[in-house]
Amino acid sequence: MFERFFACFHLECLTFSPSRFSLFSFHVGLFGFSACSRLPVDPKKLSVLIDWVQLDPNWRKKVKGSSCHWYYILLTPQKWLIDTHMDAGINLLRLRYTKHPEWFRSDRICLLDTAFTQIWSAKYKEFLNSPANPDGSGKLLPSGALYYYTGEHPAYCRSDKTWVLEIDDIYVPLFINEDHWVACWISIPRRHIVIWDSFVGHTDDKEIAEAVKPIAHMLPYMLHMLSRGEDRELYTVDFTHERVPATETPQNVQSGDCGVYCLKYIECHALGLAFPFHDFCDKNVKQMRAKLAAEIFDETNINGTETREYKTALVYE
Template sequence: MDQKTIDDMVKDLVEERLKVLGKISENYDNLSNGGEEESLPSPQQNTQQKSVNSPALVGETPGKDTGVKRTLAEEFDKDTGVKRTLVEEFGKDTEVKSTLAEEFGSVAKVTDLDFVYVSPSKATKNDKDAKNELAPESDVENQEVVRSAVVKEYREKRVQLSPKGFALTIVSSPPVFPYIGEDGTTCMRKNVKPSSAIYDPLAPIDLMLFEKLMQHIKGIPPKPPAPADKPAVLSPDHESDFYSILIHERPWPEKEYGWVFDKHVGAYINVLIKRSMRNPTPFWSKRIVFIDVWVLSFWIHDCKQFKIKSSMITFKGNGYEDLINGKLPLECQTNFKWYEDVDHLYGCLQTGGNHWVTVHVDLKKEKIDCYDPIFGHATPESEQRILDSFKPLTLIFPVMLSELIPANLRSPSKKKFAFRRRSKRYTPQNTQIADCGVYSLKFVECLALGVTFDGINDNNIQGLRVKMAAEILDEGGNNEMNNLLVN
């Protein structure tokens, strides 16, 4: 089947589905929540700066005027002193040659790769002798290409969120998720069956959770002023900053204001861990776990030491063994043992010191997937950043597993895990930049639920930020801060 035939099929099916969607009322009034919230003019972002305690966020709870007089606007308008610099990696449109050739074999041209692939079957004891290859341009069948186009049309038409996380569209008698079309279309990934307890990760924010979040923010004590000789520093260590970084609408007081920290990522990963422990689990399989962000960072650090001298690193009798046996993180122990109870690992990894991506490790297939929300142009710098971040994982995983997993469950082997960076055809892109952490967390959640990424986009990301903050608070809040307050 040639490309033109596929394109024609996609076009015809999309038009057919849109006719079905057209039967739904086109009067998409902005969310009223039963007449309680004022209508929102558009999903576009407000041009007024709003602090976490400003009336625009706290006082605009649907149907209520709280009359809040005190804000943190002055505090958030100050120079926060955050100096994290975004690497200029998406500038020139160049060809990646030397970087990938050195790491993964001879490459003629890789400016628009589907993914980079290291074949475990061709790995040898000596990494320098490993025969590596690029995977085919696409691993999706033609029929799945057509279905994916239909799913995307449905989801992007239905999933439209306001900056506060409320629905901008009203659908009478919507299908029960994961069904998204009257003809039985679902947004499940191929060959994945939904849990009986599945939920929509892109559903509008719950009104009660929104009000709970606003009340919590109002009650946060003011942040102590910075010393006279030092600039104010934005820090998730303070409760007001923790939530403001997540929910502050653009334009931000400074370019990097909304960049999420490790603590934000860790807090939402804990939300997902707690959900995975429910019975029944809402996720597509019971045999999954979520990896704490600090654990991934430790792996990268320890691998550097391991490469210098392998005897410097041991995996038994420490946190690594606790992790594999489901004893970490301490506040969310699952007791799920890798290989015995777990096949898939999901998490977020910071690359280059300032960019978040999603990690999926398939233990049985011994491969690692990377989902990058800001793929950009493939340049030597951007590719090297990804390679530097993931190569330690491909090396340390097999060694750690060989030492800790019983031989009857996994035959000892030190072959490198396969690695691929999924292209932007599979991964929604954060074109406005600075939301990579939130994108990556939603990718993790969607992968665990077994649903597509459709609906995660720049138009909805502000609403998803607010929803994420509300769900973090509802599931226990900023755990690290709570522990400090208790102690």
């Protein structure tokens, strides 16, 4: 079946007409950004990817942990994306933002990897249990928090831009209940978090609130500790949050493509584009995945086996 899958993709990339992959060609994006967006997915890029995958002698065996298996998951509709897939999609955005900031809605945005939300969620109890000084300072924030704040993390296409001073908007995937990706837009000036969810019925509002709580609570605390003067008083309470209704967010009716939808939400909003309901839908997921995989492979050289390394720093006041 795996062989037939790739054979099918290989045949398609060699035979379909230019209009076959014109998905989202009317705008820019992970599935074709800015000037690139006006072109359909490049069949040659997809062909190169498939040919490369088939160089692996174990490509038919779906060996877990191999680059072949990693791209197989990324290409296949209804296969759940793991954190490295999500980070690869974010890195493609970061790379293009570095090269072409004019494509994006602002030069004050930041695109974060999944490690940010994973670490902050895992360390939230430690933060709550850590003692504070009489003035409220001194609580232990997650290791590496300072490097995110200064733009040294993520290391891929690092921005070196400091939050508040040079960054207003943060985009990041959030993994909920160990089985579902949602997209977060954190507006620092508004002190507010917007959540785009491709399967609104999967989690209730209480679960969403619990999942976003570590960020909504610890982020303003960190900004308060690191800000100076009157700016400190802007961050004395938790950030508010909202989940956008399903009527305003393209929904993944078939299960398993939430990661692709999550990346697409981030892409569209970061580029200042409305969500294209007509084309951003389940019937086009195969094409969306193929374009994403081909462009990650072509532009980033990411193969899914990279080791993520992070410097650590503790933030106190």
